[in-house]
Amino acid sequence: MAESSSKYTQPKRILPDRRKKATNPFHLRFWCGRRVVNRRQSDGQTNYYVDRYSLRSSLIVIWIVLLSVADSFFTLVLLQHGAVEINPIMRLTLKFGTYPFFFIKYFLTIFSVILLLIHKNFYFLNGKISLKNVIIGMAGAYTILVIYEILLFWQTCLI
Numbered sequence: 001m002a003e004s005s006s007k008y009t010q011p012k013r014i015l016p017d018r019r020k021k022a023t024n025p026f027h028l029r030f031w032c033g034r035r036v037v038n039r040r041q042s043d044g045q046t047n048y049y050v051d052r053y054s055l056r057s058s059l060i061v062i063w064i065v066l067l068s069v070a071d072s073f074f075t076l077v078l079l080q081h082g083a084v085e086i087n088p089i090m091r092l093t094l095k096f097g098t099y100p101f102f103f104i105k106y107f108l109t110i111f112s113v114i115l116l117l118i119h120k121n122f123y124f125l126n127g128k129i130s131l132k133n134v135i136i137g138m139a140g141a142y143t144i145l146v147i148y149e150i151l152l153f154w155q156t157c158l159i
Helices: 002-009 053-080 087-096 098-118 129-157
Strands: none
Touching: 053 098, 053 129, 087 098, 098 129
């Protein structure tokens, strides 16, 4: 019996441990993995990646993208009625036309939201704030911005 228990204490590994590095987001395993949350409670607020994202996270990202499209639309309509673009980068893209403005705004939003989503379980400021909270704050700020633009649209274009 002593021999059989000793062979289980020292496992033989032929291949290197695949868990030492994060899953590559461009690999097929990235889209069909099992990890949704941190597996161990003892890990606490450590930075970690997941293989799949929750429905809530996905809906928040879709909401932000839809708000970005609405923001672009209302910005262009309000600019036609005398408003001024405050963002200097977007003001520069307006010099190239409305289509470049829309696509650059859309691309920047998609790129940043996907980057935040991939790192949503990362913490900064000594573990006080997670990027998940940043995504939620971004959704809230975008919602307030679009509501403000709707009110401006209502006052300037419809009355």
